[in-house]
Amino acid sequence: MRIVLISTPIGFLGSGKGGGVELTLNSLVSGLLSLGHSVEVIAPKNSKLLESNEKAKLYFVDGEDQISWQHQNYNSPVIIPDNSLLAGMLEKGLDIVKKADVLINMSYDWLPIWMTLNVEIPIAHIISMGAESLVISNLISKVYARHPYNFAFHSKIQADDYPFIKKPIIIGNGFKLDNYTFQDSTKGPLAWVGRVAPEKGLEDAVYVANELGEKLKVWGVIEDEIYATKIEQSFPQGTIDWMGFLSTKELQKELGKCRALLNTPKWNEAYGNVVVESLACGVPVIAYKRGGPSEIIQHGQTGYLADPDDKKNMLSYVKNIEKIKRKKCREWVEKNASTDIFANKVVNWLNKVIHEYK
Ligand code: UDP
Numbered sequence: 001m002r003i004v005l006i007s008t009p010i011g012f013l014g015s016g017k018g019g020g021v022e023l024t025l026n027s028l029v030s031g032l033l034s035l036g037h038s039v040e041v042i043a044p045k046n047s048k049l050l051e052s053n054e055k056a057k058l059y060f061v062d063g064e065d066q067i068s069w070q071h072q073n074y075n076s077p078v079i080i081p082d083n084s085l086l087a088g089m090l091e092k093g094l095d096i097v098k099k100a101d102v103l104i105n106m107s108y109d110w111l112p113i114w115m116t117l118n119v120e121i122p123i124a125h126i127i128s129m130g131a132e133s134l135v136i137s138n139l140i141s142k143v144y145a146r147h148p149y150n151f152a153f154h155s156k157i158q159a160d161d162y163p164f165i166k167k168p169i170i171i172g173n174g175f176k177l178d179n180y181t182f183q184d185s186t187k188g189p190l191a192w193v194g195r196v197a198p199e200k201g202l203e204d205a206v207y208v209a210n211e212l213g214e215k216l217k218v219w220g221v222i223e224d225e226i227y228a229t230k231i232e233q234s235f236p237q238g239t240i241d242w243m244g245f246l247s248t249k250e251l252q253k254e255l256g257k258c259r260a261l262l263n264t265p266k267w268n269e270a271y272g273n274v275v276v277e278s279l280a281c282g283v284p285v286i287a288y289k290r291g292g293p294s295e296i297i298q299h300g301q302t303g304y305l306a307d308p309d310d311k312k313n314m315l316s317y318v319k320n321i322e323k324i325k326r327k328k329c330r331e332w333v334e335k336n337a338s339t340d341i342f343a344n345k346v347v348n349w350l351n352k353v354i355h356e357y358k
Contacts, residue, residue, distance in 0.1 A: 001350065002038045002100035005029070006093045008128075009066040009086035009107050013047035016221040016245045017065075019195055020173075020273040021106050021128050023248065027174040028104075029053045031343025040096055042089045050248075052176070059096070061088040066109055069132040070199055070267070078110040078135055086111055097121055102350050110136055116143050116150060124353045125151050126171070130268035130291070131161035140165075149352045154271035155292040161268055169349050173271050174342025175333060179248055180280035182330045183256030186322060189217050189241075191258035191283065193251070193274040197223040201264035201288075203231045206239055207311045208262060208318060215241045217258065219251055248277075256281035260303070260321045262314065263287035272296060279303075280333040282326035286317045296337075302329045 007025055011017025025041070030053055032039050039056040041049065044065075049058055063085030080087065090105075090112050097103040102122045105112040108129045113136065116123045131137045141164045144151060152169045153159040159168035190212075192205040202218065209216035218240055222228045232240055243254065255261070261278040262285075269291030276296060278285050285303035287293035288310075297303045303324060304317035 003032060003102055004093055004097045004100045005041045005104045006089045007043035007106055010068050012044040023273050024173055025106055026050045027339045029056045030176050031174055031339035035343050042092050044085055059092055061092055063088045069108060075134050102354055110139055113139050113143055122353050122357045124350055127151055127153050129270050130158050149356055152349050155295045157291055157295055158270040171345045174339040175276055175280055175337055176339050180252045181256060182282040184326055185257050186259055188258045190214060191217045191255055191261045193219045195221050195223045196228045198227055199267040201266040204264040204311045205262035206231055206235050208315045210235050210239050211315050217241045217243055219243045219246060221245045252281050255283060258283050261285045263293050265291050269293060276333055276337050279329040282330050284321055284324040284329055286314055302332050
């Protein structure tokens with residue numbers, strides 16, 4: 001297949017602003033290339049693909065970012081800025097796809113989904129979030145009625161946010177295992193990885209570390225400075241060890257030294273890339289039983305699922321972390337979330353989408 005991909009309209013690839021979509025895109029490109037497909041990616045100016053994805057052709061578009069939907073009200077209208085990056089990427093995609101088989105849209109936004117109703121080109125949407133916007137959910141419902149195969153989700157629990165989707169197509173996610181080294185360090189610090197923003201619940205992980213009289217190592221882009229400062233001020237100075245935003249290569253090296261990852265989502269996390277990345281390094285994960293992580297973590301085998309928002313319950317599981325075998329964590333990723341497994345699921349889905357247009 002010849003596949004064209006549109007990246008997220010929030011931050012360039014490599015900036016971290018696009019969250020998990022940046023890594024998911026790279027994993028998908030790796031998997032599709034290794035299955036022998038041709039891949040072209042349309043992404044914001046300054047974007048970089050992983051070195052191993054150099055066979056994919058990269059097109060740059062310059063323009064204004066979209067506002068991320070998780071930071072707008074559920075009832076907000078769609079905002080499209082002047083010189084819209086999203087519109088520019090879509091325009092380019094619709095042009096290139098004339099000589100290709102399918103256009104994959106990785107932005108969670110209105111315009112590309114609406115366009116599906118207005119062109120005879122298969123546009124396949126990887127929905128990267130739960131229902132964060134009424135206007136988008138209603139549009140997905142409308143497009144789904146005409147094109148029931150054009151949407152895929154990362155987890156069943158994410159798809160539940162869209163109850164009108166009768167048989168959701170679940171593609172999971174994939175990780176390039178060569179990029180993660182297994183480390184058997186059971187005595188390391190506690191880790192937290194993610195965008196520092198309210199929906200990620202960092203404060204609960206800091207609480208757990210502080211109760212144990214430990215520091216918490218935190219990696220990720222600080223998306224909301226006010227929120228970050230507020231958490232910092234609520235705990236003794238130095239409880240948070242801010243480690244910044246690292247490339248996958250550097251992040252996994254440091255993360256692998258930790259004894260557990262705490263994952264504290266306050267929203268219906270679509271998947272939770274950081275959970276699987278941690279497991280790939282051999283680091284067990286203690287997460288709230290909510291969203292994607294609740295489908296990924298095998299309670300008592302690869303980590304623990306704590307009652308949502310119950311910090312004390314999470315704390316009690318940290319004390320039992322040595323019961324988890326780190327090798328089992330890595331094995332789960334190898335068996336369930338490699339780039340090849342992911343790309344095969346996506347290709348099966350794309351075949352269904354394309355078939356509908358013939
Ligand atoms: N990440 C990274 N470097 C860091 C911290 C985070 O590359 O220092 C990446 C991580 O690899 C993951 C993404 O940030 O792919 C966060 O994705 P996740 O699915 O966990 O949450 P999202 O941001 O999409 O809500």
